[in-house]
Structure formats: C-alpha cells, structure tokens
Amino acid sequence: MSGYAARTATADVVCLGESMVTFLPSQPGRLADVPSFGRGIGGAESNVACALAAGGHRAKWVGRVGADGFGDHLVDTIAGYGVDTSAVRRDPGRPTGIYFRTATDRATDAHEVAYYRAGSAASAMSPHNVPYDDLLSARVLHLSGITAALSADCLELLHDLTAPRDGRPLVSFDVNHRPGLWRDGEAGPEVLLALARRSDLVFVGEDEAEEAWGVHGTEAIRAALPEPDVLVVKRGSDGVTVFSRTGDSPETDTVTTVPSLHVDVVAAVGAGDAFAAGFLSATLRDLPVRDRVRHGHLMAAAVLTVPGDLTGPPPRAYADRLAALDDEAWGTLRLGPGWTAAAGANEEVRVT
Secondary structure (H helix, E strand, C coil), X not given: XXXXXXXXXXXXXXXXXXXXXXXXXXXXXXXXXCCCEEEEEECHHHHXXXXXXHCCCCEEEECEEECCHHHHHHHHHHHHCCCECCCCEEECCCCCCEEEECCCCCCCCCCCEEEECCCCCHHHCCCCCCCHHHHHCEEEEEEEHHHHCCCHHHHHHHHHHCCCXXXXXXXXXXXXXXXXXXXXXCHHHHHHHHHHHCCCEEEEEHHHHHHHHCCCCHHHHHHHCCCCCEEEEECHHHCEXXXXXXXXXXXXXXXXXXCCCEECCCCCCCHHHHHHHHHHHHHHCCCCHHHHHHHHHHHHHHHHCCCCCCCCCCCHHHHHHHHCCCHHHHHHEEECCCHHHHHHXXXXXXXX
16 A cells, blocks of 8 residues: 555545445335335445445545435535545435335345435536546545446546546545446446456455356455455355465465454444545555455454444444454454443443
8 A cells, every 4th residue: 555655635435436325124024015214325336435434534536416405414524524525526316315224134035225316416427527636635535336237427437536647546446246236237246346347445345256257266256356456255155365466477476364253233334435435544544465365354343233324333442453353363352332432431342
C-alpha cells in the first residue's frame, strides 16, 4: 500500500455504487405475512464507506439518488457515519431504489428479497455523469460487481474505471456475484471475471467463484485471476486465504490463510462488506497480511452480532489487541452480541 499512499489524496477510500433504502421485517416469516417493516439503508459500497469512516478513515461515497425523501434519508444516514457525501448526485427524473427482505439467512431457500430498483437514479450512472476527480483522487477506489449489473451505462463506467491509466488509485473490487441482477445470465460471470482481472485487490467467495466460473479451490481461483496483486478468497467457516504478489508472476505469491472466528450470529447480512472494510482499513495502515485478514474478520463479527447491515466497529486499539493474539488464543476467541462494547468495560470476550 505504501506506493499508493505517496500520492496526495483527498480521501483514503472512495466507494462507488448504488445505495438503497431497505425495509427490515418486524418479525420472521414470508414477505406476504410480515405486518410491518422498519427502515434502514443497504448498499455494498456505501456499507464499506460507512464502516471505514466510523473507524477513523477519510471515506467518500459516490452515487446517484432520486430527488425524493428516500434519497434524503440515504444521504443523511450515510453522512451520519462520517462519510463525505459531497459527490453524490441527485436525479430529478429517476427514483431512489428500495427493497424489502425477510429476516431469514440469505443462504436459505426461505429468504426473500423484493427489489424495486429498475430505472433507479443509480442505474443511470455512466462515465459522462460521475465526478472523476473525486473517484481518482483517493488512495483506494472500491467497486463491486453489483454496479456492473445495474445497466449498460454502469457497466461502461466500471470498464473505464478499471482501465489502466496514469495515477490510478489502487482499485479494490468485490466480485459480489448476484445472478438475479443480470439481464443476460450468460454475460454476468464473464463480465465479473474481466473486471476482477483488471483490478489490484479482489475479494471473492470460494462458493461464488464456483457458481460463476466453475472453478473450485483457492489455487484454481488464483489461476483464473492471475493479475491482481492481492486476491482475497473467502472460504466461509474454513477461513480466508490471501494470495499476495511479491514478484512478476503467481509463482512468487505469498499465500496466507487465516481461520475464521467463532461468532454467535444474530443476522447473517452485511458481513462481506464489513470484512472488506476491515481488510481495507488494515491495508491503509500497512499492517501485515495476517492482521489485515483478522481485522476483516473482526469487522464482520461486529456486523454479524447485530440485526442490521451496519454497526459501529470495535475501537481500533481493541481490534489491534485482538488481531495480535497468538494463533491458539485467536482460535479460542468467541464473539457474541455486545462484544464491541467490552473494550470500554474491560470485559474479556474470549471463550473456549
């Protein structure tokens, strides 16, 4: 990261993408049976920006929202986390996207999501209407595959932002394969592979790599993505494996595997975005790869132990202390609801 840090930057990280108002169920059950919903926000890239800003970094979110009340709510809420929203554009002719979801785990067949985002303000993002000065003046530009699926203009924008150029920030790309968003089911995996190969730092789940590209196992995923300097493969309960380029070819990779934490999960939403934020935070601080992964795990654990997609991160000194544990102590760490408050109360969170 030190090579990128030398650039004069107006932000540590700029995150580009659609954020939507999300309606969270008041009780478990089918969408047809839930009587009422609470209002929140959701968006992969804005989630990352909020977590980074709450953790003390200069984070900016770039997007488009409608000139409506939902757009007001999004911008105000995201800014409330300390995110710079000055580059957000308002679209008077298109609405802010919204969606409803059930309380069940996304991985189960019972989980339902109803999106109302077709024709949204964010889907109109293109190389012709986003502020490139803001996007290219950060130390890190964070993107995701969700944006590429929103429209042909959005895809053109991501192709342009991942193209080689002088002074390009470190481009971080979360694959975020969402088959239901693609208008052409066959094109999505190819598009995501191409964008990932043009990026510097890539986050991908082992399961989504198999679903999208038919490759299984960390070595096969690295073979499919030889270009990124850093490839982060998330393997669920088996942990995370990182391939870090130390030379000119994959043969010079340093491979680091870090076990997952034991977490008493409240809601399995937002963990991937939180992990990316934790990893990026530690990257900005030039911490060792092992500690970057551990900070990702800790940030994800903070979100997994609350009901929504967002929460405040653990205090940095507290997270640093946990990330520095020896392997045996890390393996016995168990985190549940309220664990991030243990720092102020001097409580012990480690449970065998």
